[in-house]
Every structure is written in structure tokens, then in C-alpha cells.
Amino acid sequence: MKVLLLGATGNVGSRALPALIKHSHTVVAYVRSPAKLTPEKRAVLAGVVTGSVTDKSALKNAILAHDFDAVFHAAGLAQPWGRSKTREYNIIFASVIAAIVEARHERRGSAIRAWLMSGFPMLDSAIPTRLIGDYMPMFPEHRENLALIQKQEKENIAWSLFCASQLSPKHKEAQIPAPDDCSAANVFARADSPPEWRDTLQWVPLIGPYLNILSQAAGYATSVEDPLDFIAADFVKGGKSEFIGKRVGFKLKNKVS
Numbered sequence: 718m719k720v721l722l723l724g725a726t727g728n729v730g731s732r733a734l735p736a737l738i739k740h741s742h743t744v745v746a747y748v749r750s751p752a753k754l755t756p757e758k759r760a761v762l763a764g765v766v767t768g769s770v771t772d773k774s775a776l777k778n779a780i781l782a783h784d785f786d787a788v789f790h791a792a793g794l795a796q797p798w799g800r801s802k803t804r805e806y807n808i809i810f811a812s813v814i815a816a817i818v819e820a821r822h823e824r825r826g827s828a829i830r831a832w833l834m835s836g837f838p839m840l841d842s843a844i845p846t847r848l849i850g851d852y853m854p855m856f857p858e859h860r861e862n863l864a865l866i867q868k869q870e871k872e873n874i875a876w877s878l879f880c881a882s883q884l885s886p887k888h889k890e891a892q893i894p895a896p897d898d899c900s901a902a903n904v905f906a907r908a909d910s911p912p913e914w915r916d917t918l919q920w921v922p923l924i925g926p927y928l929n930i931l932s933q934a935a936g937y938a939t940s941v942e943d944p945l946d947f948i949a950a951d952f953v954k955g956g957k958s959e960f961i962g963k964r965v966g967f968k969l970k971n972k973v974s
């Protein structure tokens with residue numbers, strides 16, 4: 718696939734690049750600070766577009782000019798507590814969605830495939846209609862993004878949300894080519910709720926749902942690289958991915974009990 722990578726100079730995006738290359742995607746980075754791209758990264762990129770992701774028209778034009786099939790959105794960084802005064806994180810997400818939808822409208826054809834960074838609190842808790850974030854109010858900015866993406870028509874954007882918990886790099890710097898120890902084979906993925914999520918302790922009066930989440934959440938920290946290999950492999954499935962329209966949780970295999 719031809720993938721437009723947003724956030725290629727960041728923690729997640731820089732490690733998405735080798736994963737996407739490993740799975741034979743053609744990748745163009747859309748960055749506001751091209752000087753941060755190392756020669757190793759530039760060597761594997763099919764192109765670099767300079768701009769801000771808040772510039773919806775520039776982003777849309779980049780999608781149309783390069784005829785991208787897919788977008789990986791890892792730009793911006795959510796606030797752990799509360800919301801930023803500028804609302805930048807939500808503005809970025811809204812701009813990315815609008816650019817994709819408008820590009821699809823102008824180009825017609827099939828929906829643009831997109832993996833977008835979100836967070837663990839946007840996954841289902843074991844209580845019907847309740848999200849983990851209802852009990853663990855961290856990264857609240859993801860909630861507005863979830864509401865926005867769920868309103869989109871599937872003909873325009875074939876989305877999946879990467880609902881990662883804490884991500885720690887296996888390798889200090891992004892490695893090109895992707896090392897053999899970074900693989901989708903190391904993670905479980907599940908649509909809409911965390912893999913292997915258990916319904917425990919909910920019987921405890923009042924605080925049961927909180928205890929259930931607190932007792933399990935720490936087990937969902939993963940590497941950055943393994944789930945990214947999963948996403949790069951999933952992009953290969955295009956519009957046939959079973960994760961389209963889903964929030965996706967990950968867990969390292971060696972942490973599954």
C-alpha cells in the first residue's frame with residue numbers, strides 16, 4: 718500500500734516506518750520538522766512532505782497528489798490528565814479526519830484505510846456500554862476523537878484505532894531495517910476490548926469496576942515495535958481487515974496469563 722505517515726519524527730511514528738517498510742509498503746512522511754529525519758530514514762522513504770497536520774488543505778492535497786491508499790496517524794501527544802488549553806491534540810485529529818474524508822470525496826473510489834493512535838481507556842470495560850476510561854480517567858482527549866471517528870461514514874474512511882497502553886521501545890532508536898525481535902507474533906490483538914481481559918472483582922460493592930481495571934491495567938504495557946509490526950501487516954489486508962471500524966487493544970504474549 719501507499720501509506721502517508723504522520724508523526725514520523727516521534728516515538729511511535731519513527732518506529733512505524735521500519736515496520737511499514739518491512740511489509741513492503743511505500744511510505745511518504747508528512748512532517749513539520751524534516752531536519753529531524755535521519756539519512757537512514759530518508760533513504761527508505763518514497764518522499765517527504767513538509768507541513769503541519771493542522772493544515773487540513775495541505776494534508777488533503779498530499780493525499781491526493783500521491784494517491785495514498787492509507788494513512789498512519791501518530792502525530793501529536795495526548796495529555797495524561799486533563800486537556801490542553803489549545804485543544805491541539807483534538808484539533809490535529811479532526812484535521813486528519815477531515816483531510817482524509819475530503820480527499821476521498823474528491824478522488825472517489827474505495828475508502829482510505831487509516832490506523833490512528835488512540836489510548837487504552839477507549840477500550841470496553843467488562844461492564845456493558847462502559848469504557849475503561851469511565852473508571853480510569855486518563856488521557857481524556859481520546860474520548861472526543863473516538864466520538865468523531867465513530868460518526869464517519871465507512872465509505873470514506875476505513876479506520877482502526879490503536880488503543881495502546883504504555884508503550885516502551887525495545888530499541889533506543891528506530892532501527893532500519895526492522896529487527897527480527899520486533900514482530901506481530903509477539904502480541905495478541907483484540908477488537909474493542911483488551912485481549913485476555915477478565916471480568917473479576919466487579920462483585921465488590923461500589924469500587925468493584927475500579928478494582929477490576931486497576932488490577933489488570935499494568936499488564937497491558939507493551940513494546941512500541943511489536944504492535945506496529947501488527948499494524949503494518951494489517952495494512953496489507955487493505956479494506957478486508959477485520960479490524961476496520963474497531964478500537965484495537967494489544968497485549969504482549971509473555972504477559973498473557
Ligand SMILES: NC(=O)c1ccc[n+]([C@@H]2O[C@H](COP(=O)([O-])OP(=O)(O)OC[C@H]3O[C@@H](n4cnc5c(N)ncnc54)[C@H](OP(=O)(O)O)[C@@H]3O)[C@@H](O)[C@H]2O)c1
Nearest residue numbers: 724726727728729750769770792793794795834881883884
Ligand atoms: N508513547 C506512548 O506510550 C503512547 C501510548 C499510547 C498512545 N500514544 C499515542 O501515540 C501518539 C504518538 O505518541 P508519541 O509517543 O510518538 O509522541 P511524540 O514522540 O511526541 O511524537 C509526536 C509526533 O507528532 C508530531 N507532530 C506534533 N504536532 C504536529 C503538527 N502540528 N504537525 C505535524 N506533526 C506534528 C511531532 O513532530 P515534531 O518532531 O516536529 O515535534 C512528532 O513527530 C499520540 O497520539 C499518543 O497519545 C502514545
